[in-house]
Each structure stands twice: as C-alpha cells, then as structure tokens.
Amino acid sequence: xxxxxxxxxxLAATSGYISYxxxxxxxxxxxxxSILIASFILHAAVITLRYPELGHPPFIGVETLSFLAWAxxxxxxxxxxxxxxxxxxxxxxxIAFILLLLTVIIPEGEIHxxxxxxxxxxxxxxxxxxxxxxxxxxxxxxxxxxxxxxxxVKRHYLGGIYKRLPSLEVLDEINEMxxxxxxxxxxxxxxxGFIWSNAxxxxxxxxxxxxVFSIITWFLYATLLAGRxxxxxxxxxxxxxxxxxxxxxxxxxxxxxxxxxxxxFK
Amino acid sequence: xxxxxxxxxxxxxxxxxxEKLSFQPDLLEEAHKRLLKTPGVTEGxxxxxxxxxxxxxxxxxxxxxxxxxxxxxxAFHGLPLERFEEHLFVCSAEDALRHLFRVAASLDSMxxxxxxxxxxxxxxxxxxxxxxxxxVILNKLLHRAFSTAKRVRxxxxxxxxxxxxxxxxxxxxKKIFGSLEGKVVMLVGAGEMCELAAKHFINSGIKDIYVTxxxxxxxxxxxxxxxxxxxxxxxxxxxxxxxxxxxxxxGATHYIIKPADVTEALKARKQxxxxxxxxxxxxxxxxxxxxxxxxxxxxxxxxxxxxxxNVKGRSKEAEKAEEIIAEELMVFIHWLKTLxxxxxxxxxxxRGEDIRRKELEKALAHLNGLSPEQIKVLExxxxxxxxxxxxxxxxxxxxxxxxxxxxxxxxxxxxxxxxADKEKEEPEEALEE
Numbered sequence: 001x002x003x004x005x006x007x008x009x010x011l012a013a014t015s016g017y018i019s020y021x022x023x024x025x026x027x028x029x030x031x032x033x034s035i036l037i038a039s040f041i042l043h044a045a046v047i048t049l050r051y052p053e054l055g056h057p058p059f060i061g062v063e064t065l066s067f068l069a070w071a072x073x074x075x076x077x078x079x080x081x082x083x084x085x086x087x088x089x090x091x092x093x094x095i096a097f098i099l100l101l102l103t104v105i106i107p108e109g110e111i112h113x114x115x116x117x118x119x120x121x122x123x124x125x126x127x128x129x130x131x132x133x134x135x136x137x138x139x140x141x142x143x144x145x146x147x148x149x150x151x152x153v154k155r156h157y158l159g160g161i162y163k164r165l166p167s168l169e170v171l172d173e174i175n176e177m178x179x180x181x182x183x184x185x186x187x188x189x190x191x192x193g194f195i196w197s198n199a200x201x202x203x204x205x206x207x208x209x210x211x212v213f214s215i216i217t218w219f220l221y222a223t224l225l226a227g228r229x230x231x232x233x234x235x236x237x238x239x240x241x242x243x244x245x246x247x248x249x250x251x252x253x254x255x256x257x258x259x260x261x262x263x264x265f266k
Numbered sequence: 267x268x269x270x271x272x273x274x275x276x277x278x279x280x281x282x283x284x285e286k287l288s289f290q291p292d293l294l295e296e297a298h299k300r301l302l303k304t305p306g307v308t309e310g311x312x313x314x315x316x317x318x319x320x321x322x323x324x325x326x327x328x329x330x331x332x333x334x335x336x337x338x339x340x341a342f343h344g345l346p347l348e349r350f351e352e353h354l355f356v357c358s359a360e361d362a363l364r365h366l367f368r369v370a371a372s373l374d375s376m377x378x379x380x381x382x383x384x385x386x387x388x389x390x391x392x393x394x395x396x397x398x399x400x401x402v403i404l405n406k407l408l409h410r411a412f413s414t415a416k417r418v419r420x421x422x423x424x425x426x427x428x429x430x431x432x433x434x435x436x437x438x439x440k441k442i443f444g445s446l447e448g449k450v451v452m453l454v455g456a457g458e459m460c461e462l463a464a465k466h467f468i469n470s471g472i473k474d475i476y477v478t479x480x481x482x483x484x485x486x487x488x489x490x491x492x493x494x495x496x497x498x499x500x501x502x503x504x505x506x507x508x509x510x511x512x513x514x515x516x517g518a519t520h521y522i523i524k525p526a527d528v529t530e531a532l533k534a535r536k537q538x539x540x541x542x543x544x545x546x547x548x549x550x551x552x553x554x555x556x557x558x559x560x561x562x563x564x565x566x567x568x569x570x571x572x573x574x575x576n577v578k579g580r581s582k583e584a585e586k587a588e589e590i591i592a593e594e595l596m597v598f599i600h601w602l603k604t605l606x607x608x609x610x611x612x613x614x615x616x617r618g619e620d621i622r623r624k625e626l627e628k629a630l631a632h633l634n635g636l637s638p639e640q641i642k643v644l645e646x647x648x649x650x651x652x653x654x655x656x657x658x659x660x661x662x663x664x665x666x667x668x669x670x671x672x673x674x675x676x677x678x679x680x681x682x683x684x685x686a687d688k689e690k691e692e693p694e695e696a697l698e699e
Contacts, residue, residue, distance in 0.1 A: 231537070
C-alpha cells in the first residue's frame, strides 16, 4: 500500500517539477519539493518495512532499483536545498518514478540468498557503491544540463532553454561536489568489495566483468578528480567525463547485473 | 530639394561590415568636407556610432544623389561598393525624415529607448555645423528631431523601460558565473557605454575592477571613480588572468585581445571561465576567442540577440511614440514645402498687399469726402509703391533659386517678410541639454 502511494507521489512530483519547468512559477517548485520530500520519507518506510519480509538488505535483484531511486532522491534533495536548482527535479523525480515502477514490472522470481551474500561486508560494499552511483547520476544530470546550457551561451542563442537552466557555474559546482563526495564513496564500495571477496573466497581479486568495469569507471573518475584538482579540468570536459562515467555504470548495471545475472560468479 | 539617408546599421549590416565603414572621430571633419564636395550634395551630416553609419544629405536629384553618396562612402573608405552595397539602406523624402526622427527618439536603436543615441546625434550635428555642412534644412530638421525626441521621452515610457545593454550584460554574466559576488571586472578603453556597464556590474556586487586605457591618466581617473586599479595599456594582457569579466570598447582599429592572450590567462587561472563583452566597433577582441573552452565572447551584435530576448510588451509605448513622430513630421514637411519658390513669392506679394490694404483703410478713415476718382488714384499709388518695393527682392529670389544657396535665400526672404511659421522653435534649448 505504502509502496503505491510512494509511486503515486513520485508521479505527482514529476508533473509538479515539469509544470514548474514550463511556467517558472515559484510556488509550483515549492509544492513539488514538498511532494518529493514526502515521497522520500514514505519510500524510506517502504524499504524499512520490506526488510524483515525479505530477510536481507535491499541489495539483491530488483530491490536494488528501489534503493537506488531512494538514494538518488535523497541526494537530489540535498543538492536542491544547497543550490536551489529545481530544474534538476524534473529529471530526478521521473527517474525515481521509473525505477520504482520497474521493481513492479520486472518479475521478482525466486531469490535464493546464497551464503556468500550473508557476509557483513556485502551490504557495506553494495551500500557504498550505490550511494556513489546515486551521486554520480546527479553529476551526470548536471553534466547534461551543463552541456546544453553551455551550448546556448556559447552560440549566443538565449531562448527559453537558456532561461530555464541554472547558471553554468552552479552546474559545474554540482558536478564538482558530486565528484568530491561520490568518489570516496565509490572507493569505499570497491575496497569493501575486495575485502568481502577475500572473506568469502579468500582472494581479493575476483575477475568478474562487473568488477572490471567498476575499476574502469573508478579510474575514469579518479582521472577527472586529479585533472580538476591539478590543472582545473572543469566545465565541458568535466561534464562529458561525468556523463561518460555514469553511462558506463548504467551499462554495467543493466547489461551485466541483470541480463548476465550479477557478478557472474562461477 | 530632397533629403536622403544612405547608410547601414545594426539592422541591415553585421558588425564586420559596420566596422569597415565606420568613421573614426578624427576623420569626421575631413569626411564632412568631402561629403559637401560630392556633386549634387548641398548639405550633409554623418552619424557614425557603433551601431550605425548613416549619411544624411540634402540633394537636388534623388536618383543621382543616392549614387553619389554611395560613391562617397566607397571612395572615403577605399572599399569597392560591391563589398557592402547589399547592406546599405536608402530612404528619401518623407521616409528619410521619419528615419531621422525615429533614430533621434531612440526607436530605431538596438536597445529601444536608450538615451545615448540622442547625444551621438547632437555630436554629429555639431560636427556638421562646425564644418558648415549643415544649412537651412538640416538645421531646421535636426532641431525638429531633437524636440521630437524630447517629446517622445517625456510623453511615453519608452526611455524609462529601456532594457540596456549593460543590464543584459549583467544578466548574462549571472548565467555564466551564478553570483557575481567576488568577481573581478576589467574595463578596456573608456567608452561611455563601458562605464555605464561597469556601474551596473559594481551594483551587482563585484569585488574589484581594473581599468586600462591608452592614456594612462584617463585610466587612473576612471579607476579612482570606480575605486579600482589602473593598469598599463601596453601590458594589460598580463593582468587578464585575474579577471572574470572583460568589457572592451577601445577605438583600436585591430584586435587587441587575441586567442593566445586568453589561453595563457586561462592556464594561469586554472580554466576558470571568462566572459568577454566587446562593444567596440571595429571590434577589439578576435572572434576566435569564443572558440576557446570556458570562454564566452559577445560582440555588440550578439548582445542585441540577448536584448531581443528580453524586450517585450513595449509595443504600446512604441506606438505612442510613432504617433508623436508622425505629428512632428507633418509640421516639418509643411515647413519644407513652404521653402519653395512659388509659395514664397506668393507670400511676399500677399504680405505687401495685406499691408497696403490695411494702411490705405486707415488713411481713408481720416480723409472724408474723397471722390471715387481720388480713391482710385490712392489705390494705384500704394499698389505701385508696394510692387516696386518687392520687385527687386522677387527677381533676386528667382535668380538665386537656381543656385547653390537656394534654401538659404528662400529662408532669409521668408524671415525678412515675416513669412516664417508663426510657431516659434526653441532650438537652442533642445541642443543644450
């Protein structure tokens, strides 16, 4: 029941943010934010209530999508509170809605929780990795907006899109902040993954495609971070890298995790 | 007598063409002299601003006059006519007059209602006067245009709602930098427009302002005014890395900020974005600068795009202004028509007849009991005096009406016989403000 109310609230927030995007009326953005906060809290309740029912953290199978949606919304709310970029809400809330909807559409199937997933390191590993993903998804959204807005300003075409998108500096700052917070989280996620692998299989290095791609993504974000700190990679370049990084992550998640069935452990 | 305008402005020509045809201030004197020597041109005025180059002339024949003035533009700038002819606009007679009135009232401006154009027009008129290029018609026309502009400004809200380039520049900067707090601005050159924009930026909370100018004293003076720092013009490029926003409007004839300068500055400031606004014509900043990552360059034409996006809902005021212009235009055209030979001669004759009749009536009132024959004698006597008196002026007028000073003679004659319009002008006042 709570689940469907949450789903509905995400839909309401989506239409709220989109109508704000069209009308640019301040009260609409405030209402949309309130709805999104309500759905975020309710969503937390849904996840918590499901925990005893599932008997494991929401990090296996389609449950992951629900957790991811919740994390993205939570981080977005922080960003919105800090930078007042309501436009981002019109991307985030539909994503949350769709992710949550997918958990209903994708058949759950029988999940046997293998013993190796019962390690304490597993929820730590996945939890950090997912928070990282959630943050990088926002960096990606900000990056896309940056590229669009940058194009408008550069080409001297200042129409409706230009008016609706936030300033370049704010978009770049969001990108930066996401990188600064997301990268350590991702690093924790991968490190705990190694430890978990060691605890379960007695080896730090488990050569699954998932792991390989995670390392690739990690290197990409590491490069971006280093470039930003040393020679001031920012703006377009930072936006493009953030989008690339997240695209690889999404591809990894859907193609490998869902289609190939997780880490493809032998 | 005909009035024509030949020229180009922000509506007809891109900045690349305008900068090639603009008149440097120190060449305006020479330009006016050469314009006057152009065959068929009896009076002339050149208006050259960063948005427009317009040549107003009084000519005898419209067709040939237009060709001559085009030739003058081409010869003066050493630019073949084919290179810019498609960007020229030409209007004559009533259209030319209306155009001038609209320019003066700032209805034709890039930023409708901006006040600068009136000052620029007054400067152009004064230069024309100094070089004796403005005669009877231009004098009257410009004064009429100035008073029309004044009416438009006081009777409509055009001016008060003017969305200025400076305002647009600040808005744009906010879209690039978010907040302007802590940002640093540099003024390159000391144009009026630049100073205005600088004031807007200062009001938006920028941290510091650098000022550079070819003459260092001027830079110092401006810097003092803005509580900023003067920078030596010869090496201002080395200060660029400290600056977020550059406003440039020098009279330089070539690019003074090149891509290499900007790339170097960016490296020093770790690629932090820079915003360049180039309101100079010819341009100060190489357009290639806009291709550099994290750099945004807007020239005066690009700013127009920004402004057009901002301007809306002022059409009513503009309509009112157009009505005022139409009214004033009619008054001027009426005057211009009287400045013809026939109505002037008729006027002089009527004037004489009028005086004669009045004086005769007065005299007859004192003389009682005159026979009809005696009255007839008095009639023919007075008629003869009046006719003899005006005979020579009329002949002289007819002779000179074929010459170069036609309008002057006509105007003088009208004044001497008190034929001028009853309504008095306040030309001096219009010029003064």
